[in-house]
Amino acid sequence: MPSPQQRLWFLVGPTASGKSAVGVEVAARVGAEILALDSMSLYRGLDIGTAKPSPEERARVPHHLIDLVDPHEAFSTGRYLEAAEVAIADVAVRGRIPLFVGGTALYLKGLTEGFVRGPGADWTLRNRLMAEAVERGTPALHDRLRALDPTAAARIHPNDLRRIVRALEVAETMGQPISALQTQFGRPSERFECLLAGIRRDRAELYERIDRRVDAMFAAGLVDEVRRLLRDPRGISHAASQFVGYREVIAHLRGEMPLDEARQKVKFRTHQFARRQDTWFKRFPIRWVGAGPESTVSDLADAVIRELGLTHDA
Numbered sequence: 001m002p003s004p005q006q007r008l009w010f011l012v013g014p015t016a017s018g019k020s021a022v023g024v025e026v027a028a029r030v031g032a033e034i035l036a037l038d039s040m041s042l043y044r045g046l047d048i049g050t051a052k053p054s055p056e057e058r059a060r061v062p063h064h065l066i067d068l069v070d071p072h073e074a075f076s077t078g079r080y081l082e083a084a085e086v087a088i089a090d091v092a093v094r095g096r097i098p099l100f101v102g103g104t105a106l107y108l109k110g111l112t113e114g115f116v117r118g119p120g121a122d123w124t125l126r127n128r129l130m131a132e133a134v135e136r137g138t139p140a141l142h143d144r145l146r147a148l149d150p151t152a153a154a155r156i157h158p159n160d161l162r163r164i165v166r167a168l169e170v171a172e173t174m175g176q177p178i179s180a181l182q183t184q185f186g187r188p189s190e191r192f193e194c195l196l197a198g199i200r201r202d203r204a205e206l207y208e209r210i211d212r213r214v215d216a217m218f219a220a221g222l223v224d225e226v227r228r229l230l231r232d233p234r235g236i237s238h239a240a241s242q243f244v245g246y247r248e249v250i251a252h253l254r255g256e257m258p259l260d261e262a263r264q265k266v267k268f269r270t271h272q273f274a275r276r277q278d279t280w281f282k283r284f285p286i287r288w289v290g291a292g293p294e295s296t297v298s299d300l301a302d303a304v305i306r307e308l309g310l311t312h313d314a
Contacts, residue, residue: 005193006088009308010100012037012108012281013199014274016209018291018300020053022199023101025301027061030099030310033091035084036065037102037111040243042080043071045229048222049245051213064091072234081110097310105280112194112284122169123238129165141168149177157279197307198286199300205293210270214245218263223249244269 011026013019027034036042040050044067053063064087069075084107091098100111133141139158146153148171156163171177201209226249229236241250245266252262287307291300304310 005191006092007193007195008088008098008100008111009310010037010108010112010194010196011198011304011308012101012103012196012284012286014206014277014281015051015103015270016206016213016274017103017199017201018209018295018297019101019103019199020051020057021297022300022304023099024053024057024061025297026304026308026310027097027099029301030097030305032097032099032310033062033064035087035091035098035100036063037100037104037107038065039075039080039104039107040240041066041102042068042075043240044069045071045225046240046243046246048217048220048225049243049249051217062096070234071229071236071240072232074237074239077106077110080107084111103277105277105284108196108284111192112196122173125169125172126165129168130161133161133165138164141165144168145171152177157276160276195308196284196286197304198281198288199291199304200288201291206274207271210274211267214263214267214270217245217266223252223259226250227253244273 009032011019011023023034026032034053038050040046041052042065043050052066057063065080065083068083088098100108102108129141138161141161141164142153142156142158145156145164145167149167152167156167158164167177222245226246229246230250230253236246241247248257248262248265248269251257252259257265289300289303289307
């Protein structure tokens with residue numbers, strides 16, 4: 001007789017949608033602990049640009065999967081999933097509710113559907129492919145992927161450089177298409193029963209919230225934070241240096257653009273990132289909660305609790 005599935009709850013949404021504050025309120029009401037579903041906040045020292053939960057929020061509700069590695073370390077999706085399983089067990093054994101809060105869709109996919117543990121990063125190959133994308137355009141790489149792996153190409157947007165490069169990397173290093181490895185793609189997890197809710201806002205309002213957040217990050221000392229990271233003799237990992245906000249400030253500190261241009265690029269690229277998140281979220285069975293300028297954290301928490309079927313006895 002099969003063992004019962006571990007139940008997991010998720011609160012997702014694009015960046016700056018307000019999910020973090022709502023997640024803390026939900027967790028405090030239902031006896032949950034928060035597991036960060038975020039590829040940026042797991043790095044120590046990347047605090048301002050990742051909008052990590054405040055000390056007050058962490059004191060109110062226990063948080064997991066934050067500050068796991070130093071900025072110079074590489075961190076894969078596979079490592080995240082391993083850490084998540086440990087955190088899930090830790091929360092569950094104490095009779096608490098594991099509530100994932102965040103917006104990293106690849107981590108969400110790994111938990112809800114499974115994840116392909118392919119080869120490690122080959123930065124020589126990746127850099128060559130990215131240089132080729134600069135020279136010929138990202139769609140040209142997508143055309144090559146379509147010839148090698150039409151199934152994967154159909155799933156990946158022609159301008160999604162990161163995923164295109166990864167698919168080509170797998171094909172070249174393993175000699176087989178990434179779609180052949182993705183046997184779990186699109187099927188519910190056999191290990192976890194996953195219940196998903198999300199915060200959704202009008203795009204114009206979301207962009208305004210993003211812009212205010214970016215201005216607040218710069219006012220809070222984002223440039224000084226990045227300057228400190230660059231002074232570390234161990235350096236900063238390639239992945240961390242490419243995060244939106246850090247990438248642009250690094251360029252500014254290297255004299256490649258004025259500060260105001262860097263700030264505007266952070267806003268623009270965060271808008272783009274939010275659109276990509278929305279595209280990813282369409283493939284998940286998310287119960288969306290509409291939010292507007294007048295929505296309170298308390299009201300949104302009420303709605304999320306209803307959508308997830310949460311109670312103190314969940």
